[in-house]
Structures are given as C-alpha cells and as structure tokens.
Amino acid sequence: MAGILIYSDKEQYARELLSGARLLAAAAEIPITCVVINNAGMAESLSQSGAEVQHIENGQIVAADTAAIASALKQAVQKLEQSIILLSSDRRGKELAGRLAQALDAGCLTDVTGITCTNGAMQCSRNSLGGAAIAAQIITTPVKVIAVAPRTFEAVLEKEQGRVNKLEVDIKATLKVIETKPKAEDGIDIEAADVIVAVGQGLSGPEALPEIEALADAVGGVVACSKPVATDRKWLSEDRVIGLSGKKCKPSLAILLGISGQVQFTVGIRDARTIIAVNQDENAYAFHMCDYGWVGDLHEFAREFQALLKE
Numbered sequence: 001m002a003g004i005l006i007y008s009d010k011e012q013y014a015r016e017l018l019s020g021a022r023l024l025a026a027a028a029e030i031p032i033t034c035v036v037i038n039n040a041g042m043a044e045s046l047s048q049s050g051a052e053v054q055h056i057e058n059g060q061i062v063a064a065d066t067a068a069i070a071s072a073l074k075q076a077v078q079k080l081e082q083s084i085i086l087l088s089s090d091r092r093g094k095e096l097a098g099r100l101a102q103a104l105d106a107g108c109l110t111d112v113t114g115i116t117c118t119n120g121a122m123q124c125s126r127n128s129l130g131g132a133a134i135a136a137q138i139i140t141t142p143v144k145v146i147a148v149a150p151r152t153f154e155a156v157l158e159k160e161q162g163r164v165n166k167l168e169v170d171i172k173a174t175l176k177v178i179e180t181k182p183k184a185e186d187g188i189d190i191e192a193a194d195v196i197v198a199v200g201q202g203l204s205g206p207e208a209l210p211e212i213e214a215l216a217d218a219v220g221g222v223v224a225c226s227k228p229v230a231t232d233r234k235w236l237s238e239d240r241v242i243g244l245s246g247k248k249c250k251p252s253l254a255i256l257l258g259i260s261g262q263v264q265f266t267v268g269i270r271d272a273r274t275i276i277a278v279n280q281d282e283n284a285y286a287f288h289m290c291d292y293g294w295v296g297d298l299h300e301f302a303r304e305f306q307a308l309l310k311e
C-alpha cells in the first residue's frame, strides 16, 4: 500500500479521518497525506495536529464543483502515488467518492462505519438491510476510495508539528457559480452534539417543543427528532432527523421521547454511549436498544427529569 490520502472540506471531519488513517497506518506502516483545497487556515491548523498537508490553491476550484474537486484529488493521488483515499461520507463527500472512484478506476464504498486492517487487508463495515445488519466488505481494486460516516473515528489532537506543502493541479472549471445563498437551516448540528434529546410522533404537538427545548438545555443538549416529525408533521427542520435517511449521531447521551424505535431510526443513534428511552408502550422496540427505560408519558418524564436535575 503506497499511502493514505484524506480529504474533507470540513475540518472536523478531516480530523476524524486523520485519526482513522493513523489507526490504519499503524497497522500497515503507510504514510498519510491530508489534502486541503483553497483553505490556508485549515491547512495550517491540520499541520499543527501533526498532519502532512498538501495545500492546493487554485481559483478554478469552487466548493460546489465536485467534478473539479474530484479532478484535483485524482491528480493529487497520482502525483503522490496514494492507494487509499478516505473521504467524509457527508452529502458532498459521497458525490465526490463516486466521481473520484470512477476517474481512478477504483473500487468505492460510502457510508462506511468502521475499517479494520489485518495483515495488510482492509475490511470496511457498512449498514445493510436498512440497518438491521452490518456487512463486512472488502474493496479488491488496488486503489480504494472509502467515504467514512462522520464520527466513526474520534478526532484526536496530536502535539507534534506537521508540514504544509503546496501542490499544483491543472483544473478546467466545469461549473460557474453565479450566486451562493446560505441554506435555510436552524444552525443546530445534531451530529456534533454530545447530548441529544430526540422526539418522535409520541409528542403531543409543536406546542410541546418549548418543554423539550428546556429539557435539552437542562442536560446541555440539542433537540433532534424521528423522520416523520420533520417530514410529515413539519414540527422541526429536516436537519434534525436521526436515522437511515437522516444523520448518524454518536452522542454520549441520547434521550428518546415517544419514539417507537424502528430500525431506520435506531441505525442513526445506536452508537450513543448511553440511551434512555421513554415510551408509553412497554413493548416499544426502543426499549430493546436502550440502557435505561421509562414506561410512561414523555411530557411527564420531561417535567420530572428537569425537576430532578434542579434538586
């Protein structure tokens, strides 16, 4: 294996990939290179965490142009003779993974939730059958493109100093950005949250949300939800959805209120360190995957739990 190249436009994800790459590199003794595009601050910051950074500065590359980014990464992979490319499996990272793998004639896996390396052979874990099972998969091509789900690895800060090198690439922009507008979102990043209070359709209605926000504030967390709460009922934004078609979260504590615990939801929260489930149905699936369960009304729980915290 010639080397591991990592890339994400988000510094947090790049740091997580760096940690994962270090685990693999330790097993297979291969060098790691971190590519940063048009972001000198991020390049410097990653190098201060011990990363060997290749910084590409090129006015032809805009963040929305995944074709141009794939072309830049392809050139980086070939110039630096890399064989494993780790990307973040967020929306843009997944698109990039497909484009880059096609350009490199490489095998590709996205939504990877774990990587192990034994005797030089890499094996990736991915959810399958809607999250009901975990598949172990191996890419057999010499060059491998792997998009890793956020928070699969914990971002570790190394004290040693790395280096920032300049890398030249030749890009012909395929996309002209005329205008950029911030996405209409509420600014809450549930994937980054350490504590999550998630509500499901058991919530009486949107008028009860302030009570849930108050509980989330009391435990130092953020409010998230099951899919129907956002997509069908429109009580919260779709950025707050946990699950197969939402976000994969790995908080220290998750409090699930009025959520039945269907696999498409639980796949997004089952890696939480501690899970408390509250449901009035004692047979709810959520009780099969929680550490602590409360059978009863979620509104009553929200009030009593807050009162307990104040004692």
Ligand SMILES: Cc1cc2nc3c(=O)[nH]c(=O)nc-3n(C[C@H](O)[C@H](O)[C@H](O)COP(=O)(O)OP(=O)(O)OC[C@H]3O[C@@H](n4cnc5c(N)ncnc54)[C@H](O)[C@@H]3O)c2cc1C
Residues within 6 Å of the ligand: 199, 200, 201, 202, 203, 225, 226, 227, 228, 229, 241, 242, 243, 244, 245, 246, 247, 257, 258, 259, 260, 261, 262, 263, 264, 265, 268, 278, 279, 280, 281, 284, 296, 297, 298, 299
């Ligand atoms: C392809 C596909 C992808 C999907 N992706 C996702 C996804 O990413 N995320 C996701 O969440 N879902 C997803 N779903 C939908 C998923 O299958 C479930 O339908 C959904 O998770 C159910 O949401 P819920 O638990 O909020 O609602 P329900 O299943 O209706 O459960 C509500 C629960 O609240 C309890 N309850 C009611 N009142 C109270 C009360 N007062 N106090 C306490 N408990 C109460 C009930 O007993 C019940 O268990 C997907 C489905 C498909 C087919």
